[in-house]
Amino acid sequence: MSELELQNKNAVLASTETIDGEIATLNLGPTHPATHGIFQNILQIDGERILSAEQTVGYIHRAFEKLSERLHYKQITPINDRLNYCSSPINNIGWHMTVEKLIGAEMPKRVDYMRVIVMELARIADHLVCNSVIGVDTGALTGFTYMFQEREKIYDIYEEICGARLTTNLGRIGGFDRDFNKEFISKLRAFLKEFPKKFDEFGALLERNRIFMDRTIGAGPISAERALNYSFAGPNLRAAGVDYDVRVMKPYSSYEDFDFNIPVGNDGDTYDRFMVRQQEIRESLKIITQALENMPEGDYHADIPSFYLPPKEDVYSSMEALIYHFKIVMGETPIPKGEVYHSVEGGNGELGYYLVSDGGRTPYRLHFRRPCFIYYQAYPEMIKGSLLSDAILTLSSLNVIAGELDA
Amino acid sequence: MSQFSTQIQESLLSQFADSKYELDIYKEHNFTFSVTDIHAAMAYLKSEGFIFLTDLTGSHYPENPGAEFQVVYHIHNLSENVRFRLKVNLSQDNMHIPTVTDLFSSANWMERETFDFFGILFDGHPNLSRILNVDDMDYHPMKKEYALEDETRVDKDDTFFGR
Amino acid sequence: MVKIVGAPEGIEGQGFFATSFDKVIGMARANSLWPLPFATSCCGIEFMATMGANYDLARFGSERMSFSPRQSDLLIVAGTISKKLGPVLKQVYDQMAEPKWVLSVGACASSGGIFDTYSVLQGIDHVIPVDVYVPGCPPRPEQIIEGILKIQELARNESLRRRDSPEYRKMLESYNIQ
Numbered sequence: 046m047s048e049l050e051l052q053n054k055n056a057v058l059a060s061t062e063t064i065d066g067e068i069a070t071l072n073l074g075p076t077h078p079a080t081h082g083i084f085q086n087i088l089q090i091d092g093e094r095i096l097s098a099e100q101t102v103g104y105i106h107r108a109f110e111k112l113s114e115r116l117h118y119k120q121i122t123p124i125n126d127r128l129n130y131c132s133s134p135i136n137n138i139g140w141h142m143t144v145e146k147l148i149g150a151e152m153p154k155r156v157d158y159m160r161v162i163v164m165e166l167a168r169i170a171d172h173l174v175c176n177s178v179i180g181v182d183t184g185a186l187t188g189f190t191y192m193f194q195e196r197e198k199i200y201d202i203y204e205e206i207c208g209a210r211l212t213t214n215l216g217r218i219g220g221f222d223r224d225f226n227k228e229f230i231s232k233l234r235a236f237l238k239e240f241p242k243k244f245d246e247f248g249a250l251l252e253r254n255r256i257f258m259d260r261t262i263g264a265g266p267i268s269a270e271r272a273l274n275y276s277f278a279g280p281n282l283r284a285a286g287v288d289y290d291v292r293v294m295k296p297y298s299s300y301e302d303f304d305f306n307i308p309v310g311n312d313g314d315t316y317d318r319f320m321v322r323q324q325e326i327r328e329s330l331k332i333i334t335q336a337l338e339n340m341p342e343g344d345y346h347a348d349i350p351s352f353y354l355p356p357k358e359d360v361y362s363s364m365e366a367l368i369y370h371f372k373i374v375m376g377e378t379p380i381p382k383g384e385v386y387h388s389v390e391g392g393n394g395e396l397g398y399y400l401v402s403d404g405g406r407t408p409y410r411l412h413f414r415r416p417c418f419i420y421y422q423a424y425p426e427m428i429k430g431s432l433l434s435d436a437i438l439t440l441s442s443l444n445v446i447a448g449e450l451d452a
Numbered sequence: 453m454s455q456f457s458t459q460i461q462e463s464l465l466s467q468f469a470d471s472k473y474e475l476d477i478y479k480e481h482n483f484t485f486s487v488t489d490i491h492a493a494m495a496y497l498k499s500e501g502f503i504f505l506t507d508l509t510g511s512h513y514p515e516n517p518g519a520e521f522q523v524v525y526h527i528h529n530l531s532e533n534v535r536f537r538l539k540v541n542l543s544q545d546n547m548h549i550p551t552v553t554d555l556f557s558s559a560n561w562m563e564r565e566t567f568d569f570f571g572i573l574f575d576g577h578p579n580l581s582r583i584l585n586v587d588d589m590d591y592h593p594m595k596k597e598y599a600l601e602d603e604t605r606v607d608k609d610d611t612f613f614g615r
Numbered sequence: 616m617v618k619i620v621g622a623p624e625g626i627e628g629q630g631f632f633a634t635s636f637d638k639v640i641g642m643a644r645a646n647s648l649w650p651l652p653f654a655t656s657c658c659g660i661e662f663m664a665t666m667g668a669n670y671d672l673a674r675f676g677s678e679r680m681s682f683s684p685r686q687s688d689l690l691i692v693a694g695t696i697s698k699k700l701g702p703v704l705k706q707v708y709d710q711m712a713e714p715k716w717v718l719s720v721g722a723c724a725s726s727g728g729i730f731d732t733y734s735v736l737q738g739i740d741h742v743i744p745v746d747v748y749v750p751g752c753p754p755r756p757e758q759i760i761e762g763i764l765k766i767q768e769l770a771r772n773e774s775l776r777r778r779d780s781p782e783y784r785k786m787l788e789s790y791n792i793q
Contacts (some may be wrong), residue, residue, distance in 0.1 A: 074652060075700065075703055076682075076703060076707060077682070078680075078682035081699065082655075083655050102583060102584065103582075103584035103586075103697075103699055104655075104697060104700045104703070105582055105655050105656055105694070105695055105697055105700065106584040106585060106697050106699065106734045107695055107697065107730045107732060107734065107735055108593070108730070108733060108735070110569070110594060110734035111593060111594055111600050111732060111733075112600060112730065112732055114600075115600050118613070123729065124729070126657075127656065130656065130657035130660060131660060134709050147478075149477075174660070177558060189667075190667060190668050193663065193664060193667035193668065193669075194667065194668050196664070196670060197667070197669045199598060199666065200664075210661070210664075210753075210755070211657055211660055211661055211664075211753050212657055212752065212753060257600075271557075273503050273504060273530075274503070274556060274557045274558065275557050275558045276504060276505050276506065276556065276558035289504075289530055294530075294533055296532070333667055383476070383477070383478070384476075385478050385480070386480065386507075386526055386535075386537065388506075395506065397506060397507055399495070399507060399509060399524065399526070401511060409511075410511045410512075412507070412509045414506060414507040418561060418562075418565075419558050419561070419562065420558075421561075422557070422558060422560055422561045423557070442626050445469070447655060447656060448657065450658050451584055451697075452584075548716075584733075584734075585734060586698055586699050593733055593734075598733075599733075600731070600732055600733065601731055601732065601733065602732070602733045602737075605734075605737065
């Protein structure tokens with residue numbers, strides 16, 4: 046080979062080597078079928094392996110906190126719905142409990158049990174969405190269709206108590222606006238009878254499925270210590286091995302009366318998160334059954350006339366009821382000055398409300414401790430070094446709800 | 453008030469001269485620290501088992517001269533089940549406060565959110581930029597002097613809204 | 616008894632069927648709208664319920680949800696659009712090929728909804744032209760289906776030259792869309 050040909054050959058070899066080592070930038074989002082929600086990840090990938098991810102959030106920032114400084118306490122309930130909209134009753138009831146903590150109101154036992162039933166139904170609805178979507182991302186679309194049918198049944202039950210399907214605006218500060226009627230109880234009993242069988246079918250499709258397990262085991266793991274450092278909560282933390290559940294650590298709404306287990310995983314990977322949510326649905330069914338069997342008699346609301354609207358017939362006949370009604374609707378409720386932090390176990394973990402009140406009609410400062418916002422930060426660390434398809438699965442198994450992410 | 457929380461509270465008050473403590477009517481522990489002590493206090497608490505930073509946010513109190521801004525930390529000890537609330541008051545002339553990202557990785561975005569909303573500057577933060585609002589926004593919206601609505605809107609007639 | 620779409624009016628004979636182009640093309644377009652679900656928030660979950668088995672949207676021809684703008688006809692914007700997302704929405708609309716329709720699902724997409732704040736776009740018609748608005752917060756699946764039926768009516772009766780006409784171009788220019 047001549048000198049020139051040898052030089053050319055080396056030049057070609059050298060350029061091939063640099064092509065092999067090139068890093069590609071891939072823009073995942075903000076609108077993407079696999080990211081269930083609006084958030085952007087700019088990934089640096091080497092072949093199929095992810096080297097780093099840069100995140101952009103805030104595409105659906107709706108300024109809830111500033112909006113809450115303008116609205117009365119009872120008007121903030123519909124805003125709360127839109128936080129984690131897959132399980133809105135939990136947000137509503139958490140907010141009502143925060144205000145009740147601020148004013149120092151005690152709830153009758155019946156209200157507590159009613160709240161527990163509704164919150165556990167919401168938790169089931171939220172986990173159904175997440176698990177079916179993990180199935181969809183691995184290619185199993187059947188589970189999604191069947192589980193959304195079950196969500197329709199939960200929507201039917203919500204409609205009996207509050208009238209709405211998704212963004213429920215449920216209950217009042219002080220309890221509920223109406224008692225459980227016969228249709229509610231019969232629909233709930235029918236659901237408790239039929240759902241476990243359908244759910245076991247869904248479980249049989251995926252839980253011990255060879256392909257599903259191969260896809261999800263080892264995808265996006267996180268250790269318990271890193272998860273705690275990132276303030277994970279909820280099923281994501283329990284999948285990593287830490288059994289922190291607000292319902293047990295700081296029981297609210299009579300959760301201490303119920304007997305349930307907290308499922309805990311080992312490695313914190315996608316399969317563990319999926320299985321923890323599956324088990325939690327079963328535990329929620331147990332809680333609802335216990336609450337329904339032991340439902341105490343009593344009032345469906347607390348006796349706090351300055352905060353809870355009186356019944357309409359009293360408004361038209363009694364003077365005090367008329368004055369209370371007027372004051373409550375105009376927002377002139379005697380809220381004390383103070384600051385309080387209350388948290389409930391939402392579908393994704395510890396959902397907290399930090400409320401500062403200056404005695405006025407509207408909160409002075411209301412801050413939502415949103416679990417999605419806090420644990421989504423850990424995503425680049427979880428997917429570093431994994432394949433692109435595993436990164437997609439990790440994202441859907443984290444159950445990032447865009448409304449809660451950006452608020 | 454458990455024995456553990458009393459012990460930690462006394463230790464904190466003795467270590468940091470500027471700190472204050474209050475147990476309010478909701479049985480919540482409230483501590484106030486100065487800007488210089490907060491990082492050391494958080495490091496001490498982390499070493500005592502408070503490994504879970506529940507929340508980090510800010511507030512704006514324009515009627516308190518010299519302490520217009522406040523950064524509020526909620527921290528949780530999972531094994532002893534004790535929650536503390538730590539507050540730091542900042543004056544609007546000096547909005548700098550050290551970051552706790554080196555102790556708790558979850559503080560990263562929470563501090564960015566506080567910066568985005570109030571303009572509080574966290575020294576030592578790896579990437580202190582806006583997170584929820586558009587990047588070219590030139591004001592910090594959660595401050596009390598700014599309105600909720602978009603000021604540049606022309607198609608809304610305020611006479612219909614009673615304002 | 617399943618109701619299927621009937622043939623348009625025309626003259627029929629042995630081995631031939633004569634009708635006008637716009638009737639046939641209108642019928643074909645209306646009954647095979649492939650939507651692009653631009654689902655941001657809570658209305659997105661109601662849209663997923665509309666796609667599900669109970670309120671099946673696939674009956675109306677929308678079997679394939681395309682997530683690529685180049686392969687879809689109908690842009691369904693469901694959920695709040697913030698100012699940060701406005702340019703992204705415009706880019707997605709630009710990438711769609713004519714003829715294209717836009718369905719704005721929910722109060723937030725139509726007019727900003729309950730979020731009259733500094734960060735929410737008060738209606739997507741500030742950035743893209745909209746054909747049908749579906750109010751509700753979130754609208755029930757039956758309402759979303761009614762919105763799709765109205766788009767079908769628009770698609771069926773649209774003249775073939777509409778997309779090249781000067782009025783249409785003028786409207787697009789008012790949105791700064793080339």
